[in-house]
Amino acid sequence: MYQRLRRVGERGWGIQRSPRPSHSIGSPAREARPPPLACRVQPRLCPPHSRSSGTRPASSVWRSFAPPPGTLALLLGEGSKRLPQAIIVGVKKGGTRALLEFLRVHPDVRAAGAEPHFFDRGYERGFAWYRELMPRTLDGQITMEKTPSYFVTKEAPARISAMSKGTKLIVVVRDPVTRAISDYTQTLSKKPDIPTFESLTFKNRTTGLIDTSWSAIQIGIYAKHLENWLLYFPIEQILFISGERLISDPAGELGRVQDFLGLKRIITDKHFYFNKTKGFPCLKKAEGSSKPHCLGKTKGRTHPSIDKEVVQRLREFYRPFNMKFYQMTGHDFGWD
Numbered sequence: 441m442y443q444r445l446r447r448v449g450e451r452g453w454g455i456q457r458s459p460r461p462s463h464s465i466g467s468p469a470r471e472a473r474p475p476p477l478a479c480r481v482q483p484r485l486c487p488p489h490s491r492s493s494g495t496r497p498a499s500s501v502w503r504s505f506a507p508p509p510g511t512l513a514l515l516l517g518e519g520s521k522r523l524p525q526a527i528i529v530g531v532k533k534g535g536t537r538a539l540l541e542f543l544r545v546h547p548d549v550r551a552a553g554a555e556p557h558f559f560d561r562g563y564e565r566g567f568a569w570y571r572e573l574m575p576r577t578l579d580g581q582i583t584m585e586k587t588p589s590y591f592v593t594k595e596a597p598a599r600i601s602a603m604s605k606g607t608k609l610i611v612v613v614r615d616p617v618t619r620a621i622s623d624y625t626q627t628l629s630k631k632p633d634i635p636t637f638e639s640l641t642f643k644n645r646t647t648g649l650i651d652t653s654w655s656a657i658q659i660g661i662y663a664k665h666l667e668n669w670l671l672y673f674p675i676e677q678i679l680f681i682s683g684e685r686l687i688s689d690p691a692g693e694l695g696r697v698q699d700f701l702g703l704k705r706i707i708t709d710k711h712f713y714f715n716k717t718k719g720f721p722c723l724k725k726a727e728g729s730s731k732p733h734c735l736g737k738t739k740g741r742t743h744p745s746i747d748k749e750v751v752q753r754l755r756e757f758y759r760p761f762n763m764k765f766y767q768m769t770g771h772d773f774g775w776d
């Protein structure tokens with residue numbers, strides 16, 4: 441039996457007297473004070489009051505201070521790097537960053553910060569290289585990563601299955617027309633001289649023939665990409681999150697993800713507020729911080745306005761693929 445620091449809901453930190461991290465919310469506020477050892481190992485992580493003989497009550501100091509879950513145990517050399525048990529595999533511009541940022545608020549989720557791109561670009565480097573990119577975790581914590589391009593990478597399902605057949609997969613999907621415009625907006629922000637969205641959409645504008653080889657269009661044919669994943673994973677092992685609902689009801693979608701991952705529902709609507717300036721839900725407190733946190737400027741860009749007829753033609757193009765996708769997933773995403 442040993443003692444381990446863990447986050448106590450939104451109240452700060454407490455001591456967990458358990459051989460394994462549990463999914464329960466934790467101990468009462470009066471225990472919410474880590475031992476001084478944490479400050480000796482890494483003073484930067486401790487509130488200034490606890491380092492000197494300040495007069496402020498310790499409980500209020502710790503309530504406003506929230507280092508990342510398991511910090512002390514990890515500083516003491518506990519935990520190890522593990523291959524991910526769950527991966528957000530797509531889709532590009534679906535809302536994958538928002539989902540991962542929200543999910544990592546959970547004390548039993550730890551995630552790689554940057555996109556590893558292992559199963560599409562780095563596979564030859566081997567699993568040991570990939571594991572090194574992961575954060576250290578304690579028993580019971582889930583290691584995650586997100587790389588949205590996996591969803592459209594032919595080799596990704598076989599490779600992930602070779603790592604572990606039990607890997608849980610999450611796909612954030614969004615109306616393929618809006619997704620295509622979002623994708624184009626991102627490219628435009630990097631290369632302002634590219635042709636218009638309208639001209640890139642068509643092979644032949646007069647006949648209305650869509651250019652399905654353009655990646656912005658191609659990625660949105662979700663049913664086609666999903667078929668490839670179903671050759672290696674049962675549909676029950678893939679969770680589909682609505683990118684639209686992730687914005688309109690983040691707590692609802694996060695509830696589904698926590699259930700899917702076998703986690704206690706700790707992230708609830710209390711964690712979010714709607715930031716009017718940003719126009720998106722944001723976190724009241726980000727992971728390891730007591731401050732509100734919205735996603736950066738590259739998330740939630742203003743899209744250029746696109747010719748209505750072109751949008752209409754794209755809607756017609758995607759409709760049969762969307763219907764097939766609803767059928768395959770058993771979920772109507774309401775894009776039509």
Ligand SMILES: Nc1ncnc2c1ncn2[C@@H]1O[C@H](COP(=O)(O)OS(=O)(=O)O)[C@@H](OP(=O)(O)O)[C@H]1O
Pocket residue numbers: 531532533534535536537538588621622623625683686687720721722734735738739740741
């Ligand atoms: N809470 C919150 N804050 C900001 N943005 C949010 C949020 N939830 C979802 N989104 C939508 O996420 C879109 C970007 O998706 P991804 O993170 O998957 O993009 S990427 O593939 O990693 O580049 C991004 O697309 P654009 O609006 O086109 O920029 C957002 O619409």
